[in-house]
Amino acid sequence: MFTLYPILSTFISSFYKSDLSTIEPIFIGFDNYAIMMKDEVFRKAFINNIWFTIGTVPTSVLLGLLLAILVNRTFVGKVMSRVFFFYPVVIPMVAVSFIWLFFYTPDYGMINSILKLIGFEELNLLGNSGTALLSIIIMVIWKEAGFFMIFYLAALQNIPKDLIEAARIDGASKWRQFRSVIFPLLMPTTLFSIIIATTNAFKTVDQLVVMTQGGPNNASNLLLYYIYENTFRFMDYGRAATVTVIVLMIMVSIAAIQFFAADKKIHYS
Template sequence: MEDEVFRKAFINNIWFAIGTIPTSVALGMVLAILVNRKIKGSALARTFFFYPVVIPMVSAAFIWLFFYTPEYGMINKLLTLFGAGELNLLGNSSTVLIAIIVMVIWKEAGFFMIFYLAALQNIPKDLIEASHIDGASKWIQFRKIVFPLLMPTTIFSFVIATTNAFKTIDQLVVMTQGGPNNASNLLLYYIYESTFRFMDYGKAAAATIVVLVIMVVIAAIQFFGTDRKIHYS
């Protein structure tokens, strides 16, 4: 398409996906490993990490809008407290997409943590105990036993994260409206504006097809391209 706004939204969405997908999935795995340990406070930690998931997306967007607000926002209050200057993270075209990415990672990491936690608890303890007897370190146990058995969960999480990355809109409506200068405009918001603001149904339909094709191709690559690396217990 020759639409400059569409190209901008497409590129933004690619960077948004690169920033959110691997980070939120990896962080979810790390959190699951941490809270899976039988130590005091692990149940409270699970609740703390999972709590952002149950907050409605619009409410979460307003919370982070408060964090990012110049002068009165919590982030700028902390910066002022330490003698640093104020930042308008949502008003700067070079930082707005990063600010949205951070918010989405915070929202999604706990979601993937639950899947990884369930997968970790299904790993046969005999395998871990046998490797420990053989003198395997924690890192070797993770690399040779735990991670391969987590691969089905990882593939599933990547597919879900990819879908989420290309259907982000609530945060943009509340926080940026795609600005400034389309720096935070993503494909679904572009479709939304094309349909309901500009009444350009042709562009909206074409962009929708692009989004669907992207998600199908990525899902196919993730499923079939990594099939040989999946181990089932």
């Protein structure tokens, strides 16, 4: 009811023209898909989403792994460090967007205040086509790294100590222990994290609504925000359904490729 029916309904709607110029939806076949392929804004949002995925997925997953390794050791303040790294995850994305909007704001924003203090010129990070998407990427990495840290931390604590001890007795260095023993046993967690991070990269919309509205000149526009605009701003439900189907196909394809390509190389025990 809540998954299959909406998917089927959206798929059917993608074959209809349903906007403010039509009283009743009109069946137009694959015309919506043909229009999408020619739409410059769609192509821009699609390319942006690819770069956004490349920028956020490997970095946030790797940073999560490094943080997990760091807080898995015994040291004073270990619990507080875990809380500190995980805290961004529990903050709502809208609140995070307003926090980082303050960081990026020209004139009185924290970043520009620091730049002025040390004698550099101000930067309009969200108002520049070359830095808007990168600014969003940095914010998302900051928020998601702690999420993946928790999964890696749980996986690290479940690795049998005798395996690491055996490698140490055999003369393996710390790096060799990690490369040959620890990391292979973390591969299920890595695959899970990559899939989650990839799907999250195609579900980005809250921060765009708050921070850039896809601008400037669609430099930070992503596919889900493009769907949001067509649905609620332009009231073009047929086009929005078409892009939704395309995004769904992309996400399913990526997940399938990751499962079938990587699953054979993963040790589950």
